[in-house]
Amino acid sequence: MKQFLFFALAFFLLGSSATAQIDLNSPVPIDPEIRTGVLDNGLTYYIRHNQEPKERASFYIIQNVGGILEDDSQDGLAHFLEHMAFNGTKHFPGKGVISSLEKHGIAFGRNINAYTAQDETVYNISNVPVAPNGLMDTCLLVLHDWSNYLALEEEEIDAERGVISEEWRTRRDAGFRTRNQTMPALLNNSKYGERDVIGELDVIKGFEYDELRRFYHDWYRTDLQAIAVVGDFDAAEMEQKVIELFSKIPAVDNPKERYEVKVEPRAETTFKLATDKENTQSSVSMYVRHQAEDAGDKNHNTLKTNYKRNLIRMMIGTRINELLQKGNPPFINGYISFSDYPRTVSLMSIASTAKENEEALAFEAILTEVERVKRFGFAEGELERAKAQMLMGYENYYKQRDKINHDSYCKELANLYLENEPMPGIEYEFKFAQAIIPSITTEELKAYFNSMYTKENRVVIVTGPEKEGISHLNQDEAFAIIEKVENNASITAYVDEVVSSSLVEELPVEGKVVSERALPEFDAVEWTLNNNTKVVYRYANYNKNQVALSSYSKGGSSLYEVADLPSASMASDFVPAFGIGDYDAISLQKALTGKKANVEFNISGLSEYISGSSRTEDFEIMMQLAYLHFEQPRFDEEAFNALMARYKAYVANMGDDPKKIMRDSISQIRSNYHERNLIFGPEYLEKVSFNRMEEIYKERFNNAADFTFFIVGDIEEETAKAMAAKYLGAISSNDTKENWRDNNVNGPEGLTKKTIPVKLAEPKATVQIIYNSELDYTPENRIAMSFISAVLRLRYTESIREKEGGTYGVGVSASTTHYPEAEGSVMIQFDCDPERANDLIPLVYAEIDKMIKTGASTEDLDKTRLNILKSRAEGKEQNGYWMGNIRSYYVNGINMTLAENYEEIVENMSAKDIKKLAKKFFKKADKIEVVFVPQED
Template identity: 25%
Template sequence: MLTDLSATLFRVGCALLLAFIAGCSSTPDTPYTLYQNEHQPTVIIWENSNSHSNNEATLQLVVQAGSLQERDDQLGYAHFVEHMIFRGTENYPRAEMRERLRELNVDIGHHSNAYVTFDHTAYWLDLNSIEPERLETGIEMLSEWAYRVSFDPDDVESERAVVLEEWRLTEPEAERASQQVFADFYAGSRHQERHPIGTEDSIRKATPEGLREFYDTWYRPDNMAVIVTGDVDRDQVKALVDQHFPPQPVAADAPVPQQWDINPGAMDPRPAFTDPYITDGFADMRFFQEAPMPTTAQEVVDRVQEELALDVLIDRLDRRVTETRGSVAWFNWYREFSSPNVRVLDLEVSLTEDDFELGLGLLEEERQRLLAEGIRQRELDDWRRRRLEQERSEQDSAGHLAGIALDHYLYGWPMLSQAQWVALLEEAAPTWTTESVTAALAEAMSVEPQVRIIHPYRMTPPATETIDGWLASAAWVPDETDRLGNGAEQVADWTLDPAYAGSIVRERDLEHEVTEWTLSNGMTVWYRHAAANPGEVSFQLVGLGGFNRLPEAEVVTGRLTVEAMTASGLRNLDGPELRQWLQRESITLDLGMDFFDRFAYGNAPAERLGLALNLLHIGLTEGRVDPDTAEHQRAQGLSYLQQLDNHPHRPWMDLLHEQLHRQEPAQRMLTPAEVEGASTEAMRAFYDRHIAGAQNYTLAIAGDVDRDTVRQHVLAAVATLPPTEAPLGATRQLPVPTESGQWHVAGSGERHASILLRYAIPKAEHADLDRTAMLYMEHWLDEVLMDEIRTASGLAYSVQGDTEGYSRYHDDYVLWVHLGTDPERVEEAIERVEATLARAATVDLAQERVDRWQQRMENDRRRQRGSADWTVGRLAYAQLFERAPTVGLDGRYANVEAAVLPELLSLFLNDSAVRSEFVWLP
């Protein structure tokens, strides 16, 4: 329930208090209403309904108390209290709380959860339908958590085991690089000794009385907010909040959350970190500034020019990656308020080798060039147009608005709907100039940067003087050859002159408003209107058979071909030029191949669907493998393999390749000889045989575009793909263990042990197995395992059951159970899991519970129905999963009788099932 470590490292600090005034604030220009009444929580209600988000709501309880509010004898208490919320309250003790949430059809961890940061704690409920009784129950639950947590001594003791397991998962040994990074980033600040998870000692010593004291001190109406967003009625919600959050007295001497900032001056300006598990190199330049968080719309808009300049910088660096011959993997930037009044801007480079001089040198060279020469007018125009198109296509969701409301309550961040934000950008964007954008970046980088290095274990870290020397020698020179592409615009011609004159040979209207076209080249195309993202369209191409249709010797060539081809560009644009052109046009096009299929995914503004499909046509007829790009990819692969030699994780990886994947070349690690052996000629031949042309592809198109327009573009760009002689032929099924076995391997370097339990039954012997029932079984087992393994026994922080085997290339149906636990309790955890499954297989399961899971899944699916991405996925992958393309588009799941689920589970526990046990120990 903690945010992950990377988020925790840079989470903003202590909360800014809102001024306390009675009454509410709302104007025609503010689509939300904010209430602040004496002795009640601040209440923010934000009504929202659109084609992307309707019949849903997000409910949040936000408390201005995190680890910074803990005394020295309370370390980890904010987090421990957050855990106790779900253990029970005065009105819903112990299991009654879990059952009440399940009656609400809320899946803890998916629709409900909580987190703790340095400065606040937040609880949330996602309601995927907003019947009045569900909304009221949700608000009632928030009030229970706010005022009536019980802290029963037995519950505290049980939850202590769970918190310790979470500590074990999130707290690696002190010598690990992540711990070194944490200690350096928070040096000289209160944060350094206030990691939200606490310490092992503080968790073990926590008492019910101590947790109650922390709760009573900070969980009070003047220190919390109730946020409700989504397809709700404001007056109804306000009445429910008043009913369940009546005025509560607040002590006159109640403490006010204090504000703390991090201390960049106490950090090492040139730190270097490593541990035995680090393989890749990473370096960044960090610019810390004292700056308060924006509280007005204008301040937020002003920050966009800085984003523009940073994106341009990364675009320029991206064009230079291939000249590093595999040494540099990528460049990136991020910007964050690390505490209320300290902002960090970070330029990052990831390396596959040890050449920090090269990576930092390129970063500094292009940074200096941009600050000296400025951005170009074309770069400004392209970015501005792309950003506005992207923002115009977005719509608010309940969850997104809840996040904005939370930041407003805590930090004063302006509450802007997407429509308001777009209007502000449309007004501001035309006023931006190349000079103003460059000046914005110069201001953000007006301080001396800190340089941090995380290096492979085998390397001696560079001295401070060495790093300073690298930066000093990275002087830029004029780009006379225009290798950065900043001069005249590179004109791309994507017109088609196909040799094959294709046609539509059949058109059918299917259920759920799907149109199906059969083309003369053998392809099938489906279309459905979907308007969740106005003005956007998505498409998905799928060809049955991937690496499994190839002779094993050709799989290696295929893996390397796909990687090199997708980075090589098209026609007169090389890889970086194509990527930047696609960004300018707001078009996405990704081609790939995996074990099961060959595929392409695309997304574009609706008015550029024809252009995007032309690109798809060219990608399937004129694909290329650039020798320099292939060499860059080859060098990266060899570097990665070299780094894994004698790595502590290598035995675990080898075990999975051998026992789970059976050395399948599509899934195992390649050898250096294999990486070096594939020539560009072999790659081009592979493309011609297995990717080019119509093959056996199907295509799904969905979005905010009408059928006649789609039909026109399909005729021009898809029907004209040349037919390909590519019979599917014999295909290999997914390799799997064929005999039961147990494998335990050490070397993870973590404090916990990872357990994977796999139970497999052959499809051939269970042809009539209900696949939908397997999905219901996942929900059932998640509840059963969480109740027993986590809540009752404290053996794991999280435990989950998953199923697989749905594609035509699976020979088995599989049940997976995975969890992490104390290395000393591995056998106990496995025995408890298997005993729990065995008992579940004999229960008389209530139909009411199954119907509840069905309703939950259908509500979730119906929220996705308007999504173009979800729609094209359902349509395009129908053949792979052996179902009709329109199945599920209505949002429904087939009914399943409760008695089926225990019977189904018993099949996986039968002696004839193949049971595989994989355990990864520290």
């Protein structure tokens, strides 16, 4: 009751215009919809009723325990223990947790998962159907076992060593190795800097069983745990279930202190250079460390500080974007941000991605922007725009409050429990934001910025390729640049240019609707406009205050010769950087201040289209942007050259990235080395022409009558009709109707088998197996292919991951395409020890052979069936479900909203059906088997 009274009083104060009445040093109340308490054994619980998605619930157990608590002999065992939670508990022996839940369509990986970090370990069972009798009790029992009743059987531990060893192998890329070099410097050689969560391979493979058990019994205990349950259920009833079940777990006697690791201050600036042969980009960053706010001290000021950080980030981001639009930009990209990582440290990050051998230029440029803010702060105009954008974000979030999903709440609750992050509820925070954000001044922001940009606890980190011909910034050079910038008297204040906010001054002619046709199967309507443009509209308010726009026109890059493909395909990356109409990109951003409306375009292989989204109140702005994309596109050669310089620097060392080498190799093999399958890189960019890009764009978007537009969302029909007619009907049109062209880009026939050596810093094999075959584009085939991929994932998880410990995971994807030819494709991929690839590949084929002979087991079919139906039901509660299905109907001619084209097929899918399609597809499919192996020196 006291909590509720405090909330009501605080909310009353927030409703007042006198912001001075808000005591920023007072604690932030907890969302009154949350039922919370601490049991006698020390366990904390949070229960909240929520309806997104309907008839679902999510269950989390949050452990205030992570890798930082490990002894040296336990390096990696916090993460290992997380894996063991899925390998046997008191009430769910063996793989019982997963198998018990998957029977109800709750998929491992998608709905059942966990993560381990330095300071916490969090387990989740998400989007659980609430209807099946006893299922929610089962989920609570799983959390109960995860709390205190892991089996930790020796056989299961040994089996998991292989899985985690392969996870260790998979994660060892350039980014991981670079991080391991830089973290000790960033975090002043603290334990945080010296350890990574996955641990050392010799520990993973050789630790004694009791080391894992000791970590478990020391740290998995009720006083370091919280239960969060959010969903569409009776919260009072759920609270009683949690209290009754979890109160039975005994508290640990004489518990060890849950200590925190502090990162000690260091007055002088330090420096670290980290290189790697597989790195493709150079970066120069400066970090300034501060001690993070103590969890117990967080209050309303914490919320205000977050606002200040975001305002600063937004304004500096805009300034950096301006730099990148003109001339020869000093860096590929840059940013300034604030974060709290790890939990005892607050970081200010000043980062730049540098062009090859231009690290000094990049570092000086980004520091100059920092120094500009330090001396002069921010202009009133740019602050007002940033405030408007932030307030619009809160308003939109508030209007969407009924669509905040269960997992979002659970993640907030995890932050509340672990770090006391304020969680007052969206209603409260919206009111607080409205009261506080307008009052924030340029002087406050400058003062906060300078309090973070101090000369103590600085670390300069340079990372980049280890490659002949590339030199990197050294410590003396970096420190000299800092001194040069700080003593540069020529730095001036930022000049904020004001722009008009009117996008379309006058239309040459306003369009109108000349006919309309009802589409009762979609509860939609099709309008034909005076320029012969078709517009399809459906009202949908599952996502309130949101409207989506899409379109479709046949043709795309298929109509162009090989020489034009780079200019066509890169248009969607370059043209947005030019702005639109009378506005360059920066002016357009300013003109759209306080608005939430955007429109993008793309030229794909077989079509061109625009797509957009907006708030309901900004729907007309979206329509204006759509109109301008056709009638007044902007082409700015200076912006083109600036972006091209960044792209060329970005791709300069891509050839050393093993992942790109593998992607490109597979792409070439799949197209049978067709001339139209061009590889992105330096040579590709040389073929991009500014003039040709403009010509192609105008050819693709010059005829509204060749487009069908789709409008779906929270917008009344009469408004949508009037605005669509006014703007889309005003777009130029003609009688030309285009179609795509089949350029016969086909894969190799029969069996293609290759072993490709790749330079790798860590020994690893990557296996990719691809099947392609003709396949009629029918609802039955599309759904059956989904079943095939899902069942194969289940089988490979059991055989290759769990039984063999041969890989961290096997990816399986299946797809069907309608045009230019009706085809199906199945792709299977995994990483493994190079010595084991030849032993594991036959297991892939064994499962496919079994599917051809017998289809699939009843258990695997039922797991897949329930998961597909569960996802389908959840998807129907989103506006995007209707946009996707209506658009697909116009493109492919199949109405997938009909039960006969979806639910009935899923419900009736049998082992016989799977067997029939598997035999038909795999037997006649062309097959590609590629194994990437380490190249011998």
